[in-house]
Amino acid sequence: MESTSALLQGFAVVLQDGNLLWAFVGVVLGTVVGILPGIGPALTVALLLPVTFQLGPVGAFIMFAGVYAGAMYGGSTTSILMNTPGESGAIITAIDGHRMAQAGRASAALATAAVGSFVAGTLGIVGLTLAAPALAEIALRFGPAEYFALILVAFATVSSVLGASPLRGLGSLLLGLALGLVGIDLQTGQARYTFGIPNLLDGIDVVVVVIGLFAVGEVLLMAATPAAAATAARVRGWTWMTRADLRRSWKPWLRGACVGFPLGALPIGGAEIPTFLSYWMERRLSRHPEEFGRGAIEGVAGPEAANNASAAGVLVPLLTLGLPTSATAAIMLAAFQQHNLQPGPLLFASQPDLVWGLIASLYVGNVMLLVLNLPLAPVWARLLAIPRPLLSAGIVLFATVGTYSLNGSLFDVGLMYAIGLLGFAMRRLDVPVAPAVIGLILGPLAEQQLRRALAIAEGDVAVLFTRPLSGTLLLLAAAALLIPWLLRRNR
Helix, strand or coil: CHHHHHHHHHHHHHCCHHHHHHHHHHHHHHHHHHHCCCCCHHHHHHHHHHHHCCCCHHHHHHHHHHHHHHHHHHHHHHHHHHCCCCCHHHCCHHHHHHHHHHCCCHHHHHHHHHHHHHHHHHHHHHHHHHHHHHHHHHHCCCCHHHHHHHHHHHHHHHHHHCCCCHHHHHHHHHHHHHHHCCEECCCCCCEECCCCCHHHCCCCCHHHHHHHHHHHHHHHHHHHCCCCCCCCCCCCCCCCCCHHHHHHHHHHHHHHHHHHHHHHHCCCCCCHHHHHHHHHHHHHHCCCHHHCCCCCCHHHHHHHHHHHHHHHHHHHHHHHHCCCCCHHHHHHHHHHHHCCCCCCHHHHHHCHHHHHHHHHHHHHHHHHHHHHHHHHHHHHHHHHHCCHHHHHHHHHHHHHHHHHHHHCCHHHHHHHHHHHHHHHHHHHCCCCCHHHHHHHHHHHHHHHHHHHHHHHCCCCCCHHHHCHHHHHHHHHHHHHHHHHHHHHHHC
């Protein structure tokens, strides 16, 4: 009952004129960036961080939630029409979705993706509504040792899952941890890794790093590797799904939601694993396995459902524990810090309008996305005609202005471009950038919690292993690092 009354209060917040407008702006922007190849929700939220700093936390996070959900919707459009996923969670959709489009069934593929996203997204939001308060109550029992061990679990799982190899993911994480050490140590007052540069005494702004790694790095990669010409499939009018399509889609929608939400809540790297697992499961359960790879509608319905359910699952650990499990969640955590807020169990008590307004906005945004995506899919497809050089120039201009507006500092702009070159090099070497962002954000928090735990235990390191919960979490972190390595070695 408490969750129901809090959710109703959240609806009262989001249905205010200003917040409702920001929700609409967010879902439209999210859909557009999901459609445009090379731009995802993480990059978009990063670019919007400086702009929304003056907006206020409630309106800003309602818009961010709309961007995240909209990008999950929009990513399927290019996968189906052009065989070019606009977002990483839509990669698997291209296999059968584009084959359906080539066979003249683009409308049916887009429809099952839109309806499946709505159904699974709504179920995922219901799971978020029910699970978040319960998990927040459990999190209140965490002490400094448990929080430190929990952050190590996030480090281990993210670095081992993202990227071509765990070693590269770990290297990216260590880079983020090193960047997080720059500045004045708050406990000793000593400057660390500033190299005598006064601008670095306050540390490196997370927004500068995020914009550099994601926006500038992505633009440089697009300039260095021009995309091959692709032709969008024609959408001949708009035809609704047939009864046979509905009969074959509704079970994959539900199964995709059941796979996507719990896996999205785990620190395993976002929507890629749930979508691939859903596709594998649908192929095994289908009565028409021979159609997979040739235009099976289940191959679109299941992964798209898992994709959007995982988006709601990602918000569970972010809001209740302050732990990001994807690149977008890491940037949203940076947005919380920009507004002097720390996600976690106390946030539900100190900022109920913000938390429940954000959750309620997901319900409203889901309805908006269904209305937008069903009739406007052919219109969204025309955005694919934007020349890549114009798109890249717009991103660079927006990134430069946004970074300069943070502190009015040209040093920040130069640092952003330097980090952008680093992001470009990481992409060319197939080193994931998400662990670096997570390490930058969570590294100082891990250091703070470790110092608190050791201070309480009077310097006894054994406190990290003797407490049951922290010891269990440390074992999980070790398993997350060692098991993938052992599996690869056995292969």
